[in-house]
Amino acid sequence: MDKFNIAIDGPAGAGKSTIARLVANALGFVYVDTGAMYRAVTWSVLRSGLSPDQESEVIALTERLDIRLAPGDQGQQVFVDDQEVTSDIRSAEVTGNVSRIAQIAEVRRILTDKQKRLAADKGVVMDGRDIGSHVLPDAELKVFLTASVRIRAERRFKEIQDQRSEVTLEQLEHEIATRDRMDEQRETSPLVQAADAILLDTTNMTIPQVVEHILGLCRSKV
Numbered sequence: 001m002d003k004f005n006i007a008i009d010g011p012a013g014a015g016k017s018t019i020a021r022l023v024a025n026a027l028g029f030v031y032v033d034t035g036a037m038y039r040a041v042t043w044s045v046l047r048s049g050l051s052p053d054q055e056s057e058v059i060a061l062t063e064r065l066d067i068r069l070a071p072g073d074q075g076q077q078v079f080v081d082d083q084e085v086t087s088d089i090r091s092a093e094v095t096g097n098v099s100r101i102a103q104i105a106e107v108r109r110i111l112t113d114k115q116k117r118l119a120a121d122k123g124v125v126m127d128g129r130d131i132g133s134h135v136l137p138d139a140e141l142k143v144f145l146t147a148s149v150r151i152r153a154e155r156r157f158k159e160i161q162d163q164r165s166e167v168t169l170e171q172l173e174h175e176i177a178t179r180d181r182m183d184e185q186r187e188t189s190p191l192v193q194a195a196d197a198i199l200l201d202t203t204n205m206t207i208p209q210v211v212e213h214i215l216g217l218c219r220s221k222v
């Protein structure tokens with residue numbers, strides 16, 4: 001199959017990263033998790049003792065950071081200035097602040113430029129919130145993945161029980177709904193389904209079913 005780009009967008013916990021990674025593996029494409037980039041900036045901001053409200057300092061820091069994504073055994077590994085932060089960027093503190101950082105237009109511009117460069121040679125499966133609508137408007141296939149808030153919270157609950165054993169399902173549901181609202185309501189490239197994206201509600205689908213469905217779309221589209 002010739003190389004082309006696939007954009008996978010959707011709200012928090014819709015299974016985008018798992019599915020994008022499996023689709024990329026099946027096609028021999030490169031997987032790019034753009035949420036990990038916003039998380040890496042947020043992790044660096046917090047570690048530097050900055051508050052997300054110190055916008056000019058956050059922008060200057062973002063410009064200096066070397067964020068690198070590399071394929072690993074357990075999914076994608078994330079490095080900031082050569083320090084591995086793969087699991088640190090999934091902490092509750094980073095998750096609670098990332099949508100605030102993602103509202104800063106200049107941070108988005110810096111990361112979007114990087115994302116466009118990563119996809120320039122095609123053969124990329126990129127997941128995020130604004131990939132089909134803004135980062136890769138010419139992607140050959142765009143999928144908007146969604147599921148009910150309850151089911152997304154249940155999936156996330158199972159996933160993170162080891163790291164955050166104190167968290168309840170209700171708290172997770174609230175966190176996810178708050179993050180969705182901030183992502184949908186921000187001024188710069190909000191979370192939105194691109195006009196030419198295919199909507200896939202995965203509430204009643206298993207991961208292999210979703211992956212197979214997207215691979216079928218690849219076969220029929222390209």
Ligand code: C5P
Pocket residue numbers: 012013034035036038039098099100102127128129130131179183
């Ligand atoms: O995908 P993930 O849930 O890890 O993304 C974390 C946060 O990063 C999102 O809630 C959103 O605020 C931000 N993000 C974004 N645009 C993207 C990817 C992620 O604003 N393309």
